[in-house]
Amino acid sequence: MKIGNFTKINNLTKDTIRHYIDLGILNPKKINSQYNFTENDQKTLDQLLHLKSLNFTLSEVKSIILTKRLGNLDLKTSSYLYKKYYLQKSKEIKEKIKSLRQIDKELNKEIENLLLQEENFKTKISIPLNSLHLLKCPICQSDLKIY
Numbered sequence: 001m002k003i004g005n006f007t008k009i010n011n012l013t014k015d016t017i018r019h020y021i022d023l024g025i026l027n028p029k030k031i032n033s034q035y036n037f038t039e040n041d042q043k044t045l046d047q048l049l050h051l052k053s054l055n056f057t058l059s060e061v062k063s064i065i066l067t068k069r070l071g072n073l074d075l076k077t078s079s080y081l082y083k084k085y086y087l088q089k090s091k092e093i094k095e096k097i098k099s100l101r102q103i104d105k106e107l108n109k110e111i112e113n114l115l116l117q118e119e120n121f122k123t124k125i126s127i128p129l130n131s132l133h134l135l136k137c138p139i140c141q142s143d144l145k146i147y
Contacts, residue, residue, distance in 0.1 A: 006037040010045060020048065025062050027069075044069075056089060 007014050020026040021035070025048055028035040044065060051061045064085055068078065127135075135144040 001037045003035045003037070006035075006041070010042075010049075020045070020058075023058060023062055025058070025065055054086075054089065055093060056085075060085070060089070 007017055028037045028041050048061050
């Protein structure tokens, strides 16, 4: 299958597919200067997209896919390696969640402080009527006129 059909089927751009090829994640055969994508390329792309949805970086995806492609590992070894990748990513995600919760806590404190300040702005002040003659325009200094 040529790159045009491959991109349409997968709802991706040619630039995205070429980027994956340049990174070495996708490895389609090149026939007469045109890429020819096979079922294996589709499986690799599906795995790439799945790993990206799990928040793996393209660099991590490349490591995982190349390990699978070049390692020619038995099921037990590949299972061990995948588990290692997934556990590491899970740990990173948990740390990020913890960090984001702390940031959220700080943001909520800031919001509370701002709400308290707004409440202070809403408090009304009063002055005696006989003091109105003391009020002046802050710009031109003319006397306050009440209608």
